[in-house]
Amino acid sequence: MSTNKRSIKKGNSVFSFLSNHSRREFLGSVPVLCGGFVFLQHSGHAETKEGLSGTPLVKIPERSIYMKLPESALYGITVDDKIEITLAEVIKVHGYCVGGGTFSFRAAQEAFAILYEDKLPIRHQIQVKTSHHCCQAAALAYITGARKDYGAFHSWGNLILIPEEEKKIVFMDKPNSRTVTLRPLFNPHDTFEPLFKKTKKDPGFASEVSKIMNEKIEEYLTAPREKLFVVEG
Numbered sequence: 001m002s003t004n005k006r007s008i009k010k011g012n013s014v015f016s017f018l019s020n021h022s023r024r025e026f027l028g029s030v031p032v033l034c035g036g037f038v039f040l041q042h043s044g045h046a047e048t049k050e051g052l053s054g055t056p057l058v059k060i061p062e063r064s065i066y067m068k069l070p071e072s073a074l075y076g077i078t079v080d081d082k083i084e085i086t087l088a089e090v091i092k093v094h095g096y097c098v099g100g101g102t103f104s105f106r107a108a109q110e111a112f113a114i115l116y117e118d119k120l121p122i123r124h125q126i127q128v129k130t131s132h133h134c135c136q137a138a139a140l141a142y143i144t145g146a147r148k149d150y151g152a153f154h155s156w157g158n159l160i161l162i163p164e165e166e167k168k169i170v171f172m173d174k175p176n177s178r179t180v181t182l183r184p185l186f187n188p189h190d191t192f193e194p195l196f197k198k199t200k201k202d203p204g205f206a207s208e209v210s211k212i213m214n215e216k217i218e219e220y221l222t223a224p225r226e227k228l229f230v231v232e233g
């Protein structure tokens, strides 16, 4: 996350922010924060369409998952106990594996809709067992607060990597042990791993991958649930 966005989110004074950045830079960032897309390679200019490498910037739709974290409000970290997890943040966990990050984001949305219906899930009270490792497990760890053996002590053990052959992601609300199982119909890694390998050998292929990333982000966010997962429980 860029410094300016973090300052704004944490509610720091705009003036302290402006002391480090020019007013022009601040105003330049406003359309990016308010528009329908964010660009991870945040330049402060909404019109920027390609990065320094010449590759078109991947558009990250502005989507959010809202959760509760009562301690945040208790200690005055946030105004109330509602916290926002954006798709852009989830993708930043890995840095460029947008397929896995977006797929995990959708998986969490679907699981939470079933487990919590119209209530907000409580972060750090969710256990995740997943056969999709790599950035996808990291993205779910970020969203839910679940960790394997690091991080906040109360989250240790909440992230469980299960064998890849099991092909499932199981979310459990720990206080009442309710679970929902998503059986993904494919693994985004199978699409992106070969593309990343090819680009490593031939960086000129990156523009093609960037295009595919845009298509897959759209697919993973908007496809009907039954095209992505079989849901149990």
Ligand SMILES: [Zn+2]
Residues within 6 Å of the ligand: 097, 100, 134, 135, 136, 189
């Ligand atoms: Zn990955």
